[in-house]
Amino acid sequence: MPSTSSAVLENHGPDYDKYTALYKHFHANPELSWLENETAAKVVDTLKTFSPDFEFQTGIGGTGLFAVLRNGPGKTIMLRADMDALPVEEDTGLDYASTKKMKDDKGELRPVMHACGHDMHVTALLAAAETLVSSRPLWSGIIVFLFQQAEEKMAGAKAMIADGLFTKYACPIPDVVLGQHVLWGKAGTVYGNSGPVMTAADGMKIKVFGRGGHGSQPHRTVDPVVLAAHIILRLQTIVSREVPPGELAVVTVGALNVGNAANIITHEAVLQVSTRSVNPKWRGVIHDAIRRIVKAECEASNSPKEAEIEVMFATDTVDNDEALQAALSESFAQHFKDAWNPKAEIVTASEDFNELANAVGKPYCFWFFGGHDPAEDEALSAEGGLENIATNHSPFFAPVIQPTLKTGTEALVVAALTFLGAAGAAAASTNL
CATH class of the missing domain: 3.40.630.10 (Zn peptidases)
Structure with missing residues (x-):
């Protein structure tokens, strides 16, 4: 009107x-x-x-x-x-x-x-x-x-x-x-x-586990900081290597909470990850890749416990x-x-x-x-x-x-x- x-x-x-x-x-x-x-x-x-x-x-x-x-x-x-x-x-x-x-x-x-x-x-x-x-x-x-x-x-x-x-x-x-x-x-x-x-959006909270100890003796620990760093870097390859060019996709690590002192190797790290996508097929591929990468990096780091992945939000x-x-x-x-x-x-x-x-x-x-x-x-x-x-x-x-x-x-x-x-x-x- x-x-x-x-x-x-x-x-x-x-x-x-x-x-x-x-x-x-x-x-x-x-x-x-x-x-x-x-x-x-x-x-x-x-x-x-x-x-x-x-x-x-x-x-x-x-x-x-x-x-x-x-x-x-x-x-x-x-x-x-x-x-x-x-x-x-x-x-x-x-x-x-x-x-x-x-x-x-x-x-x-x-x-x-x-x-x-x-x-x-x-x-x-x-x-x-x-x-x-x-x-x-x-x-x-x-x-x-x-x-x-x-x-x-x-x-x-x-x-x-x-x-x-x-x-x-x-x-x-x-x-x-x-x-x-x-x-x-x-x-x-x-x-x-x-x-x-x-875009559709999904948020995940990922908790990975290490074995804490003294910062001067990392060989006696499983360092969740290093583990989290490897996960973060590897997640960046999902869009560039697993989603076709031209398909809209974003993977962002928006938060990393781990440790509180320079001389302590802590026992766990928590990452918060958000993804954006349009095509439901590639939305699923992204989610599967995140879980696969987290699992593989935990195994590579000899993590003593399986990672915990919580879906915080999801919208279409x-x-x-x-x-x-x-x-x-x-x-x-x-x-x-x-x-x-x-x-x-x-x-x-x-x-x-x-x-x-x-x-x-x-x-x-x-x-x-x-x-x-x-x-x-x-x-x-x-x-x-x-x-x-x-x-x-x-x-x-x-x-x-x-x-x-x-x-x-x-x-x-x-x-x-x-x-x-x-x-x-x-x-x-x-x-x-």
Whole structure:
């Protein structure tokens, strides 16, 4: 509904000064996965200022929540944002930078930062919610505003579903599930594609065992540091030697915890490994190779005990529905003009957003919007230095607030109105 979208945004758009302040609040007060209590409470309090007509359910699978806005007959649209932050110490130098530390879900004290932009996601969805509430005379249908916990653990969506999101909590079954993510592209741009847009992800915790002893007598020990080092180096050959060129695959060792003194050879080492892939066949090959390499290196090092491998998380490829993407692309092209790129390359990061749609067998669409300062982006681009842009999960990641927030808000509003009916209509004209 391009004409409706234009009227809604022109006449009912939010006060971005207010949302700039709200964004800074979320950024300065991040919370780790499973612990997003204050963020969730702020979301509910903010939504309540828009209308008394919201139907709330909170505490779903932890801190997850949704608010339903019913506005006559039509399709049911779910708009989703994630709320959690990362155990990263912020180094942006912003006057609203996080200095927060908090105990994680295991009781360990960590620095906390919104290093992945979830604060922008939450703020944009709240601004979109106010816009859609204000413009109710112009559209018809049901909107579910869902705020999810623990996306960084790749487990928050599954936890909400397992806790009864669509059963016990009676969330309306959506006809369409929509979501977005701020990335390192130029602020003001929006991009996506049909088919796979984000990779499948798997996380493993691998514990290998040695025989501890004095650092001066390594011949009396089995050194798990050396064992872990061999595993790490050998894992790097999986993509280069076992996955065909052209197939997207990534294997990353993100953490190694072993030892605590220079003169002690400890008895075990723990590695945390993440993989990314698109093709299920090669996803399986990667997993088998990891297990084979770990087993072989343990045998080569004369490890006294078989390694323990725990799957920490697993989520499938985010695979946009072709028909939804076509409809969304038409709307985005009319609104964002040349700032919309419908043929973006696949993003090698991963999401559990798709779990919400897959749980009820419904189609979904996920897109991206840039957060990098346009002036700096153009300067770096001219110099061929775009690889120097701080990416998500970096301690330097800091989306410029505008036009990033405006773009994210407008994208959600335009997307929702693409699938909602016009006022007085029974359903959207788009064939879902």
